[in-house]
Amino acid sequence: MPVDTGLQHSGEFTRVDSAKDSNWFIRFMDLANALPEYGAVRRTLAEGLGPLTGRHILDVGCGTGDDARELAALVGPEGRVTGVDLSEAMVGEARGRSAGSSLPAEFAVGDIRRLDFADGSFDGVRVKLVRQHCPDLDEADNEVLRVTRRGGRIAVFDYDFDTLTVDHPDREATRTAVHAFCDNHRHGWNARSLENRFLDLGVTGVTLTPHTVRMSYAFFQASLGEFVNTTVASGGLAWAPEELAAWWQPLEEAEKRGRFFASISGFALSGTR
Template sequence: MEKPNDTITGFDRVDQMANPAFFTQFMDKSHTLQSASIYRQRMFDLLDVGLGATLLDVGCGAGNDVQDLAKQVGPSGRVVGIDSSATMIQEARRRTADAHLPVEYIQGDAYQLPFQENTFDGCQSSRVFKHLAEPGRVLAEMVRVARPGARVVVAEADFDLTIVDIPDRTLARKMIHLACDSLRQGWMGRQLPKLFSEVGLSDIVITGHVLSSDYAYFQMVFGGLLQDAQAAGKVSAEELTRFWDLLEQADRQQRLLGYVGFVVGGRKP
């Protein structure tokens, strides 16, 4: 398998990467997975979205979730998306230029959200925390800008819980651990409940979902990570080729490929 131009580890510096389009393509592919729509709806359910609500999406990317939320809050509501990438914000604005939706996109820093305390009726962040150096700080900022009684919701995968139904268990475990350890926060899914407790959120709800995938999506998620592992001498070219061959075979045979994603919500006292 040829190495992608970029890997998902570049989401915290999209504007500096060689091929920023990879990241919008990745997010669009993620958004179209049927299992991801169930995952996303669980987030929205925990947010307890209502007509007229004012919501914040941290790490909004090209604005897919922002658009979906805007349709739920209606014209009397407002959904703000913030992202550190100018490329992402420009793309999000382009996509909604003629949509007549109550949305706003801001390029900004998740560690210092540019909003007053008690501004939003709900705050969410999806698949962002695994890329953060200090996820607890970002969660604390989300709590700060949420109104008392508002829900704060974060969705994130746990990469050590990746599922590949291939006959070589030893190889599968090796590749999964390598990919997980290539990320800043590969265990973020299982660590979310602790973070929610540490920032003082109450009524914490923890749910896990199996997000089934396909070979093409797995290539986007793991391709660059594993090629980097090979370059670092952590896996051989033969092992990598065998792994991709087995994954492609598993996909043809409709075996399960996927990962476990967590959605955790809490209420600001």
């Protein structure tokens, strides 16, 4: 069982550059994005952006840039995809992965709270798994809408972290862990408010699509698992070492028998500014 004493878990995505191992966050996103259900999320978001050929799309919080490159293939040579991310490490990774590619994708450091673009710069703006980490959702959403041209499209996806399920015999301990993980995110519940929030912001033609992701054991270990390990180690979760080991044991056994099950659900919203 990997026990990490640093606060390096998936609730810490606003501090990638100051983490003791920024690459951990890159590996985390690679694990997540390889899950088949993430392909379905990407397709829903791409559809939500409307016809893509020749469009200029912004991907806010682009991470490693894999999604931006996928979109760049869809906008074609007449279009362009700009990816921005708060983390220099992520932008460096995105640029490195794009080196030598002729796809129309470019990357820059940028903060969703203060985007360095004029009003209405983009035909579409996409934000996947970023808002849940933002300190101030009003600032973030207003910026996303500000840089989208009138009539342009937005596409957003976030998890509702209280929807994380895991087949575990200890319901009480598992509920404690899931609720602590959810509440550790600044906006762990924001996805259930997405529709009402963007309707209130005047977005029209809103579509909301639920997505449930079956978590591989590796992804579960990296997400809820790493949170539980680091939070117990730092004293944020009052579990004795034996309790932590007892919580992991049935999960490890289930995985060995090919019987591990966990899932998490999120919501993809799209609409017109």
